[in-house]
Amino acid sequence: GAGVSQSPSxxxxxxGKDVELRxxxxxxxxxxxxxxxxxxxxxxxxxxxxxxxxxxxxGLPSDRFSAERTGGSVSTxxxxxxxxxxxxxxxxxxxxxxxxxxxxxxxxxxxxxxxxTRLTVL
Amino acid sequence: AQRVTQPEKxxxxxxxxxxxxxxxxxxxxxxxxxxxxQYSRQRLQLLLRHISRESIKGFTADLNKGETxxxxxxxxxxxxxxxxxxxxxxxxxxxxxSYGKLTFGQGTILTVHP
Numbered sequence: 545g546a547g548v549s550q551s552p553s554x555x556x557x558x559x560g561k562d563v564e565l566r567x568x569x570x571x572x573x574x575x576x577x578x579x580x581x582x583x584x585x586x587x588x589x590x591x592x593x594x595x596x597x598x599x600x601x602x603g604l605p606s607d608r609f610s611a612e613r614t615g616g617s618v619s620t621x622x623x624x625x626x627x628x629x630x631x632x633x634x635x636x637x638x639x640x641x642x643x644x645x646x647x648x649x650x651x652x653x654x655x656x657x658x659x660x661t662r663l664t665v666l
Numbered sequence: 667a668q669r670v671t672q673p674e675k676x677x678x679x680x681x682x683x684x685x686x687x688x689x690x691x692x693x694x695x696x697x698x699x700x701x702x703x704q705y706s707r708q709r710l711q712l713l714l715r716h717i718s719r720e721s722i723k724g725f726t727a728d729l730n731k732g733e734t735x736x737x738x739x740x741x742x743x744x745x746x747x748x749x750x751x752x753x754x755x756x757x758x759x760x761x762x763x764s765y766g767k768l769t770f771g772q773g774t775i776l777t778v779h780p
Binding site: 577586587635655656 | 710711715754756768769770772773
């Protein structure tokens with residue numbers, strides 16, 4: 545089946561411009577996450593949407609970053625007035641409703657990742 | 667706040683040699699630990715999770731709560747194991763369910779030479 549998709553795959557922009565990155569999660573997945581992957585910083589959490597709950601924005605590095613999730617499906621990450629330090633690969637992931645392991649026991653939260661958007665700020 | 671540390675950025679071994687990728691964590695609650703892998707030109711994917719105690723592609727990882735470690739091991743490395751490996755932590759609620767964001771380590775690039 546179709547996995548998580550992201551667009552564009554690559555984005556080159558000039559410092560100071562705004563950019564929008566799109567994520568299409570796996571159909572039916574209730575949770576959606578944005579992460580940033582950069583050299584020296586590893587993978588950093590940005591924001592998390594779970595159903596109709598208020599999003600967890602605790603990872604957003606500044607108020608230039610924002611994200612929306614419309615209709616519980618597609619999400620857009622917006623970076624305003626881009627800076628060179630925003631250059632990174634932005635990864636989106638989605639996960640289904642928490643599910644129990646066969647035979648009972650604790651559930652787990654497997655996240656399925658998209659291919660990422662490589663953002664370069666000149 | 668939770669934290670995951672992978673002390674080795676790069677790890678090189680020869681085919682057939684044992685490999686161990688180190689991961690230490692700090693978290694005051696009860697965590698769920700995972701290993702994710704990213705092969706060249708592929709997307710990040712789950713390799714294994716501690717709660718299921720499985721062996722995937724010959725890899726195993728044991729959660730050591732005393733040492734707060736979750737090292738990934740394989741007795742005989744293969745060339746196709748070459749990839750970026752991330753250790754990750756997720757919180758668990760009182761019911762034992764993991765939820766929410768993953769906190770990742772910095773990643774270890776494993777290279778297996780022929």
